[in-house]
Amino acid sequence: MDLRKTPLNDTHRSLGGKMVDFGGWDMPVQYPAGTIAEHLRTRNVAGLFDVSHMGEIWVDGDDAVSFINRLTTNDVTKLSDGQAQYSALCYANGNVVDDLLVYRVNAKKLLLVVNAGTTEKDWDWISSHHSGEAVTLRNASSDYCQIAIQGPKALAILQPFTETPLDPIKYYHFTNGKVCGIDAIISRTGYTGEDGFEIYADAAHAVSLWNNFLEGGKFGDADGILPCGLAARNTLRLESAMSLYGHEISDDINPLEANLGWICKLEKDFIGRDALLQQKQSGLKRKLVGFEMIEPGIARDGFEVFLENTKIGFVSSGSPAPYLKKNIGLAFVTAEFAKPEQQIKIDIRGKQVAARIVQTPFYKRIKK
């Protein structure tokens, strides 16, 4: 089966992107500068990310808020116009269908932004639970491109392209505006742990927006913006201890285990809430922790975690951390050992290598 392509596919190739199959999409894993350079440039200046493969679902109607509030873990009623929240869709057993952002345009209009690999699954899940509520649902994923510009210089690079003042847009807030003269949703959100924006616009304008941002960010200069591939996207989110569906959350994992209790408003009724309440009451058996390697070696996804010859868990995401210059990871371990300073071992291809549980996030940007 042919891989799916974002509107920027030719652009990635012309930039020298190394293309890989990511969940059925033909995406750049890195560009010629390399993952480490892309990662560091994002933390120090700015990085540009094509996230057009993500899904967008519109929920319109009088019951938009109450309908989505019933399906998601976070409290949609707390959103004001122009505000977004991180949330999750859960099965009745409390495990996760997907994580997502819920954007409130107004009381009768919500935008759900979901993962690329789960868009169809989420659409089916949400529409199958529509039973009589006054809402219309629309999967608009192929209409949109989404470009993220992230880093301390992201605002300065983006501002000349829009008359909308960017500084007043608070984190996890958004507005409609024009970027390069094109209608867009300008959202102060991201997946890197840096300040930055995600721009949603009609897919037809993807290439010109992307090229404008590269030029405005002085791509090619020693400290200019760099386009960043999936590998840098992963190392950036990992340093910030952000979840990746299929790793820290999945249909085998519930949000409480994954340190996402803060997006679970258990006082409201939603699908999965009863199961999560029960989990909370009986105590979680396993918990997600961050760790860093103490001896040389790199922990990889799926490696087993040991404590004195007993397996106590597994690595959900493991990788070098280019900014921190350490090898880090996230792992699920038996709850009693899920505490900072706990010494553990990671089985790296048959060899037990020492690591230590640490507080997360591993990296936190200094806010001005």
Add this chain to the structure above:
Amino acid sequence: MNIPDNLKYSKDHEWVRVEDGVAVIGITDYAQHSLGDIVYVELPKAGDKFDAHAPLGSVESVKAVSEIFTPLAGEIVEVNSPLNDAAEVVNSDPYGKGWMVKLQMAKPGEADGMLSPEEYEEYVNSEK
């Protein structure tokens, strides 16, 4: 893609330079480019013995782990330990400072069976 004239090559993208019965082994420019930023190299110890085509160790990029194989049988006499702290040298200088091990060959002349620079280039082009 750089393929020096004075070396021999394997289909697993290792290069070999024979100096007086000792084979210096590393990975090729094509290999380092395919891997991306190399962050970690795991090498054997001096004294370790290997059959031809056995795994010697591994080279890790940010995203992936790749095994390194010895094209020749023999005993490790020297290991490039500075790579432990500077794995990126394999990217920047794969044929020079990025050498990995020196192996005392068990079978003199075994390197003659390896690919010539032209054969390796043809092989790489056919893989693409």
